[in-house]
Amino acid sequence: MDDRMRKPPRNRRKMQSVTMSDVAELANVSPSTVSLFLRKPEAVSGTASQAISRAIEKLNYVPNLMAGGLAAASSRAVSILVPSVRNAFFAETVASMQTALKKQRLQLILGHTEYDEQEEEELVRMALSWAPAAIVLTGLSHSPATRRLLANVTIPVIEIWELGGPQIDAAIGFHHDQVGIAVAEHLIQQGRRNLVFLGARMHQDRRAKQRCDGFLRAAHAAGAVAKVVEHPDTASAEIGSMLLAEALRLHPDTDGIACSNDHIAVGALFACERLKIAVPDRLAVVGFGDLSFSAACNPPLTTIRPSGDLIGREAARLIEDHLNGEKLTESRIIDTRFTLQHRRSS
Amino acid sequence: MDDRMRKPPRNRRKMQSVTMSDVAELANVSPSTVSLFLRKPEAVSGTASQAISRAIEKLNYVPNLMAGGLAAASSRAVSILVPSVRNAFFAETVASMQTALKKQRLQLILGHTEYDEQEEEELVRMALSWAPAAIVLTGLSHSPATRRLLANVTIPVIEIWELGGPQIDAAIGFHHDQVGIAVAEHLIQQGRRNLVFLGARMHQDRRAKQRCDGFLRAAHAAGAVAKVVEHPDTASAEIGSMLLAEALRLHPDTDGIACSNDHIAVGALFACERLKIAVPDRLAVVGFGDLSFSAACNPPLTTIRPSGDLIGREAARLIEDHLNGEKLTESRIIDTRFTLQHRRSS
DNA sequence: ACGATCAATAATAGCGCTACGATTTTTTCG
């Protein structure tokens, strides 16, 4: 009968210090109104808005996005999966995308696939458990299970940095074989006939392989000689130096070099310098990436400038449009192109 | 009285296709057991575990981390805020940390402060709304509001890439002034007496400034001449070339150059090559960062190799320990050190 | 002036999961 006979007070849960109800109470409105204010400020009267703003300020209220996401069945997170952010290309895209998404209060969840489809699959699974607003993958090649996971999903799935294959949903990037073609045509236009492609990690990096293939195809079509010299490890200047030496050993009359990226290319340039090979007189060198050092080295490197930051911005735009209810009708393939920076190495 | 008089069926909510209850039903256990299995598999019997695993597999169940996080008042996300992932140093740390966290099924939420404390503050606010398992910031310098936000927080707050100031919670990194000191001592040991520090963006990059200050202090202490030549923009090889020319113009008898990072240093090296300045005979050059091209250039660059990936791994370890309930007692400062790579440019 | 119309606000019912105590089943051992 008395208090002591009651069951012990029901167990308490952990909690957030300041909730929306606290704000509502202080602002003298209902929680619904606070929620509405946070999502659609224009639907709330000026007086209420002011009171709520003040209360939020005073209480230092931080909304709980998990509660919101749970109730709304979708979160303010965007998942992006790249091979590695150590790679300057993807770092560029990730950075520009994060900047663009921040304006819409969307957060970036980052994952690294390390060029491994199995890894990607696990990451996609983990990503989906956040009910993200969109999911961004690198490239068009994925495991069957990944495709299955993404098939039943209603959010935008955006594949970046590669065009030209069947895509899941939307694709933003450029054609890497066209890069190879552009480089080959450039070298041939410069009067080079004996070409070599220096490649790194091409068994894993599909896009490097595509550039190589396009290069070979265009060179052969123009009647030039074109060989490949490659190394299995990640591209670096050191490997570029090694590959250049190897190329000249195997093909002494080479007069034009294309590289799978600028790391390889500057490595080749460094090697030429040590070997007293005149660039571009004796040997023309073209890279890919237009990395930070490429314009400054000796001689300045002719290279392909991809559109890494544009890719990120376009992806963010697509996601924004989708959140605003626009149908992503025709813009399902966005070709962000690339440009050839002609400098003195060719 | 009849059905038509009833109120319309209560409004439906959006929902997830497969929930934990579905799994429980198929596995013939209660939802609690499924939840337990997912969080502490060892606490569930072998028979039940198998049934649940099978059900998860069959239904292709993906847990809803937002629901879980809401109930548990903490999510499986870790927020990391760096100036920019375009910067190879931070890319390294972010990448190694993501790899380490993935093993514990923790996700990385990434934000870019762009060296702006105001931006950082907003990002911290956004980060907190995910109730992350930990929050990682770059450097020890933050706005008062940021400090206030983080003061009331029970999760680990880890500050990386800087030691030597008052920290909020835990700090992992190294002393940048010691880097400057090490470089100065190295140059002096090589017989250099007229030193110049080439710096970029030092008004924003506190850590570059610290390296510079340490350098000047040590040089002066050793009785050497030491000047600073700087540029306000982000470090690049081009700026490095410009700064080198400027340094020689202002201080023609300079015989030793320290750079705020390797981009500047290779730019300086490129400029020396163009100006026919013998390195290291006439001029010694030392960088910071040991970037991918630093060992391959001409001459190979003497530089400081920081511990970016170790910083990421240690941060992940700290977070793991905290999740496992260990008190982060004494290990609140982790000095990951740096090493001087002596190559031929000095 | 009076219902109709519209804008602003409030009440309600979960979203899917976890923590906790309670309950059931199994094991241990005097």
Add this chain to the structure above:
DNA sequence: CGAAAAAATCGTAGCGCTATTATTGATCGT
């Protein structure tokens, strides 16, 4: 063999928020 201890499982009550419907108050045309 039976009671106590340990292991395994379950039931309950929210976590903090949003979406939907319901309600209130203000505006308006005739």
